[in-house]
Amino acid sequence: xxxxxxxxxxxxxxxxxxxxxxxxxxxxxxxxxxxxxxxxxxxxxxxxxxxxxxxxxxxxxxxxxxxxxxxxxxxxxxxxxxxxxxxxxxxxxxxxxxxxxxxxxxxxxxxxxxxxxxxxxxxxxxxxxxxxxxxxxxxxxxxxxxxxxxxxxxxxxxxxxxxxxxxxxxxxxxxxxxxxxxxxxxxxxxxxxxxxxxxxxxxxxxxxxxxxxxxxxxxxxxxxxxxxxxxxxxxxxxxxxxxxxxxxxxxxxxxxxxxxxxxxxxxxxxxxxxxxxxxxxxxxxxxxxxxxxxxxxxxxxxxxxxxxxxxxxxxxxxxxxxxxxxxxxxxxxxxxxxxxxxxxxxxxxxxxxxxxxxxxxxxxxxxxx
Amino acid sequence: xxxxxxxxxxxxxxxxxxxxxxxxxxxxxxxxxxxxxxxxxxxxxxxxxxxxxxxxxxxxxxxxxxxxxxxxxxxxxxxxxxxxxxxxxxxxxxxxxxxxxxxxxxxxxxxxxxxxxxxxxxxxxxxxxxxxxxxxxxxxxxxxxxxxxxxxxxxxxxxxxxxxxxxxxxxxxxxxxxxxxxxxxxxxxxxxxxxxxxxxxxxxxxxxxxxxxxxxxxxxxxxxxxxxxxxxxxxxxxxxxxxxxxxxxxxxxxxxxxxxxxxxxxxxxxxxxxxxxxxxxxxxxxxxxxxxxxxxxx
Ligand SMILES: Nc1ncnc2c1ncn2[C@@H]1O[C@H](COP(=O)(O)OP(=O)(O)OP(=O)(O)O)[C@@H](O)[C@H]1O
Ligand SMILES: [Mg+2]
Numbered sequence: 001x002x003x004x005x006x007x008x009x010x011x012x013x014x015x016x017x018x019x020x021x022x023x024x025x026x027x028x029x030x031x032x033x034x035x036x037x038x039x040x041x042x043x044x045x046x047x048x049x050x051x052x053x054x055x056x057x058x059x060x061x062x063x064x065x066x067x068x069x070x071x072x073x074x075x076x077x078x079x080x081x082x083x084x085x086x087x088x089x090x091x092x093x094x095x096x097x098x099x100x101x102x103x104x105x106x107x108x109x110x111x112x113x114x115x116x117x118x119x120x121x122x123x124x125x126x127x128x129x130x131x132x133x134x135x136x137x138x139x140x141x142x143x144x145x146x147x148x149x150x151x152x153x154x155x156x157x158x159x160x161x162x163x164x165x166x167x168x169x170x171x172x173x174x175x176x177x178x179x180x181x182x183x184x185x186x187x188x189x190x191x192x193x194x195x196x197x198x199x200x201x202x203x204x205x206x207x208x209x210x211x212x213x214x215x216x217x218x219x220x221x222x223x224x225x226x227x228x229x230x231x232x233x234x235x236x237x238x239x240x241x242x243x244x245x246x247x248x249x250x251x252x253x254x255x256x257x258x259x260x261x262x263x264x265x266x267x268x269x270x271x272x273x274x275x276x277x278x279x280x281x282x283x284x285x286x287x288x289x290x291x292x293x294x295x296x297x298x299x300x301x302x303x304x305x306x307x308x309x310x311x312x313x314x315x316x317x318x319x320x321x322x323x324x325x326x327x328x329x330x331x332x333x334x335x336x337x338x339x340x341x342x343x344x345x346x347x348x349x350x351x352x353x354x355x356x357x358x359x360x361x362x363x364x365x366x367x368x369x
Numbered sequence: 370x371x372x373x374x375x376x377x378x379x380x381x382x383x384x385x386x387x388x389x390x391x392x393x394x395x396x397x398x399x400x401x402x403x404x405x406x407x408x409x410x411x412x413x414x415x416x417x418x419x420x421x422x423x424x425x426x427x428x429x430x431x432x433x434x435x436x437x438x439x440x441x442x443x444x445x446x447x448x449x450x451x452x453x454x455x456x457x458x459x460x461x462x463x464x465x466x467x468x469x470x471x472x473x474x475x476x477x478x479x480x481x482x483x484x485x486x487x488x489x490x491x492x493x494x495x496x497x498x499x500x501x502x503x504x505x506x507x508x509x510x511x512x513x514x515x516x517x518x519x520x521x522x523x524x525x526x527x528x529x530x531x532x533x534x535x536x537x538x539x540x541x542x543x544x545x546x547x548x549x550x551x552x553x554x555x556x557x558x559x560x561x562x563x564x565x566x567x568x569x570x571x572x573x574x575x576x577x578x579x580x581x582x583x584x585x586x587x588x589x590x591x592x593x594x595x596x597x598x599x600x601x602x603x604x605x606x607x608x609x610x611x612x613x614x615x616x617x618x619x620x621x622x623x624x625x626x627x628x629x630x631x632x633x634x635x636x637x638x639x640x641x642x643x644x645x646x647x648x649x650x651x652x653x654x655x656x657x658x659x660x661x662x663x664x665x666x667x
Contacts, residue, residue, distance in 0.1 A: 006473050014462065181457035183426050184518060187446055188474035354426055356455075 003189035007197020008204065011172070015205050025209060028157075029216045035153060036220035048109055051092035053080045058093065058116045143231035150231075151291040151319035154241060157213055158311055159284040162248050163277065165206040169253045170260035170269050172198050177353050178264045191350040199253045203246065210245055214238055233321075240317045240327070247334045248310030252280055254338075254345035261352040262360045272359070279307065287311035294319035304330050306337035371423075371526055371557050372399045376432035378418055378581075392418045394581035395432070400557040400574075405548065407568035408561040409658075410578035411666055416561040417454045419578075420530050423559075424451045436526070447475060450524030452532050456515050458503045464510075465490060465499035468517045475522035482521065489517040493543055509535050516544060520551070527551060529560040533567055545571055569658040579666040592661050599654040600635055602628040607646030615641060625649075 015021050046067040050057075057071045072089060074080040077100070080092040084102050091101045091109065099105065099113060122129060176182045176194075185194055218238075221227040231237075255276050263272050286308050290299035294316045303312040303322075309330045316322050351368055352360045374397045382389035393415045400406040408416050421427040423434050425446055434441045459467055465486055472482030490496050493513040503511055512535050519529060527548070533541055549571070552558050562568050568575060569589055576586040585592055604611070604626045612619045615638055617630025626646070630638070635653075642648050656664075 002476075003474060006470070010470060014459075175459075176457075179457040179460070180453060180455040181459060183421075183424070183453045183455070183457060184451055184471070185474070186426070187424055187449060187451045188471065190443070 003193040004197045004200070007189065007194055008201035011198055011201025012204055015168075015202070016208075021205070025212055028209065029212055032153070032157075032213050032217045033220040036217055036226050037224040046108070048091075048106075049089045051080050051083060051089040053077050053092060053094045055093045055096040058113060058120065060112055060116055063116055064112055143229060146226075146229035147231050147319050148291055150237070151294065151315045152288075153217070154318050155284065155287045155291060155311060155315050157210070158241070158245060158248065158314065159280070159287070161206050161209055161245065162252055162311075163280050165202050165249055166252045166256045166276070166280065167269075167273070168202050168205075169199060170256040170273050171266065172202070173257050173260040173349070173353070174263060174266055174269050177261060177356060178266065180356065182353055186354065191353065192346050195254075195257055195346060195349050199250065199257065203249050203253065206245065206249055207242070210242065214241070237314075237318050241314050243331070244310050244314040244334075247331070247338055248283075248307060250338045251307045251310065251334070251341050252276065254341045258345035258348035258352075259362075261349045262362060262365070264356045264359075268359060283308045283311045287315045290315045291319055304333060306334045309334050370399055370401050370437065371559075372435045373397060373419065373423065374433055374435075376419060376422055376434070377430045378415075378422065378427065379430055392581055393422075393429070393432075396578065396581060396583050397432075398576045398583055398586055400559055402555045402557055403552055404557055404574060405552045405572045406557070406559045407572035407575040408559055408578070409563070409565060409568055409575060409662060410561075414578040414666075415581040416578060417530055418581075420451075420528050420559070420561065421453075423528055424449065424453075426453070445525075448522070448525040450519040450522065450527045450529075452515055452519040452529040454530040456512065458511065458514060458518070460504040461502055463500050463502055464495060464506065464514045464517075467503060467514060468521050471518045472521040475524075477522055485521045485523070486517065489520055489547075492547055493517055494540065509537060509540060512536060513540060513544075520547065524551075525556060527556055527558040527560070529558070531562055532560050533562055533564055541567065565658040565662060575658065577662055577665045585661070585665040589658060589661075592658075592665075593656055597631045599656075600628075600630050600633075600638065601650065601652060601654050602638060602642050602648070603650035604628070604642050604645055605647045605649055607642075611641065611645035 046064075047070070048060075048067065049070045049072070050060075051072045051074050053074050053076060060067070060069050072083070074083060074092065077094055080089075080094065081100060083089050084092055084100055087102070091099050091105055091113070093099055093113070099110075105113075119129065173195075176185065182194070189197075218227070218234075221230070256273060259272050259276055260269055263269065286298075286302050290296075290303070290312050293299055299312060299316060302308045303316050303326070313322070313327065313330045317327065348362070348365050351365045376393045376396045378391075378393040380390045380392055396415065396419055398406070408419070410416050418427065422429045423441070425441075425443065436445050462470070468486040468489060469482040472485050473479065477485065487496075487499075490499055493516065495510060495513055495517070498506060498510060503514060506514065512532075516529075516532055519527065519532075532544060532548075536544060545567075548558055548560070572589070574586065574588050575592065577584050585595070587595075600617070606624050607626050609621070611626070612628055615628065615630070616633035617628050619626055619628050621627075628638070628642070639648075639651060642651065
């Protein structure tokens with residue numbers, strides 16, 4: 001146990017001191033923070049500048065509380081026309097009877113002005129119109145946009161972190177094998193300690209990354225007001241992401257260590273890892289597809305199949321409400337897969353890591369006593 | 370006592386040599402506590418393979434290694450110090466930290482590991498390079514770090530594959546002193562080397578391997594005794610024919626007569642030489658380890 005922890009600690013302390021780690025952490029933090037502010041820029045509240053000539057301002061705020069209206073008054077229609085053509089105002093109400101604009105009026109604004117105008121006139125005539133009651137009988141779609149947004153960001157973050165950390169595991173294994181330091185390491189610790197320590201250490205670094213992303217993302221969302229759109233159960237989504245990262249990372253990292261222990265040179269890592277990187281990419285694509293259609297049959301089925309579930313399920317959990325039993329079964333299956341991979345990976349690693357030189361064939365390793 | 374008995378190892382051959390390569394052909398020897406054992410042999414003789422099997426890096430096809438009368442286990446090996454033939458260190462890690470790390474992996478506490486690392490760095494003349502990354506060190510200094518890594522946890526047994534190669538004379542002496550100290554502390558030390566004078570100077574006993582077999586082993590004195598001794602006599606200003614009837618060969622350069630013989634009555638030869646002229650040299654030539662080696666592997 002002691003050896004395991006020592007190995008893990010070395011991984012953490014070596015990586016955490018490198019510039020590359022700190023820089024990439026800073027960059028992701030800035031990107032995620034910026035992302036939380038993005039909706040404000042692209043999708044901020046509507047703002048209109050309107051004018052009046054010899055008219056009352058229309059009480060538009062009452063009907064559109066999210067929008068902002070600024071009113072100016074002009075002495076005559078000529079001045080108003082000039083202001084419209086200069087683009088200083090979007091529309092001017094003249095004599096309470098007509099609206100002048102430059103080209104076609106913004107349709108939302110047009111409908112709004114028309115209906116408020118009608119309402120004021122009717123009110124003045126003593127007619128009261130009860131506003132229509134709106135009621136949804138379908139699923140709660142209030143948070144749909146926010147949920148999809150969160151899911152898209154999540155799938156990207158999970159994918160980048162998993163593939164990044166998994167490649168680090170592979171390169172670390174080959175570094176030790178290629179430099180033969182593994183010969184003296186294995187005279188001090190057991191293969192499973194060396195392998196486990198490396199996976200744990202780099203996993204903790206991944207978690208530090210993920211936690212930073214979550215903290216910065218959530219903090220920035222509260223700061224930007226985007227958090228108001230958060231669906232209920234955000235805590236569950238965040239906890240789910242952490243759990244799924246751990247499961248997915250454990251699965252892929254163990255396989256990466258097993259595969260990379262077959263080769264002795266860094267140049268061969270990409271080659272020997274290609275089936276695994278393809279598997280991770282495939283999980284990513286399915287998960288990305290699921291952000292679009294989180295309740296579809298494909299997404300639902302795949303969210304149970306390890307290792308795809310490790311990316312698809314967190315996406316579904318963010319994008320829609322997933323029943324707890326489904327999450328439970330999916331976690332259970334994935335945990336089983338991780339256990340199987342650990343047994344398999346440790347065996348391959350133990351048998352292959354001391355066989356330096358030419359690439360070791362996987363079949364040969366499995367057949368050996 | 371560390372006992373290696375009847376180790377056999379055949380490496381699987383490629384398509385060009387389907388029968389493979391027999392690297393070890395029943396090698397046996399034993400090293401007692403406090404004994405420094407020099408492991409010599411031509412390139413490809415099987416030294417590294419033997420050491421790797423002892424350290425568990427390779428599996429022997431047959432034969433056994435035992436320590437203190439029991440088959441060697443993983444836990445025993447954890448207390449061994451090993452310097453592999455192919456050096457390996459974390460290139461980006463600092464020298465001092467690396468030595469400490471290995472001390473900790475072998476079970477030392479944080480403070481004991483630091484203490485031991487500092488001590489070794491000082492002994493091996495690396496104190497100034499404590500915080501240098503390994504990759505920034507010269508080859509010889511990397512080698513010193515590698516040695517420190519093998520020594521840091523006060524091993525019960527030392528297995529060192531060519532520990533002296535690449536070291537300057539000062540470092541050779543420093544390492545020799547450290548090894549002799551450990552040895553006096555009761556640690557069996559096995560090291561392989563091609564520097565036979567060094568082996569002759571340091572080792573209590575020597576094993577000569579050839580083609581996977583131990584062809585000669587014992588103390589250097591024993592090995593010498595087994596060799597035929599050569600008597601060498603140099604006489605000046607002697608008359609030609611002074612050595613007629615004596616065994617051996619005489620060669621003459623100028624007025625220098627040199628008699629070499631491996632048998633005969635040395636006292637009789639001395640009397641004749643004194644009578645013949647001025648005796649400049651009279652002595653038994655000790656065969657060097659190099660000569661013994663060449664003889665043994667021939
Ligand atoms: N991994 C391997 N695969 C195939 N053959 C090997 C392997 N390792 C060693 N051999 C062969 O085993 C024999 C013994 O090699 P070994 O490395 O033990 O020699 P050595 O005595 O250490 O030589 P040197 O003085 O050159 O270090 C050699 O013929 C070598 O070619
Ligand atoms: Mg060798």
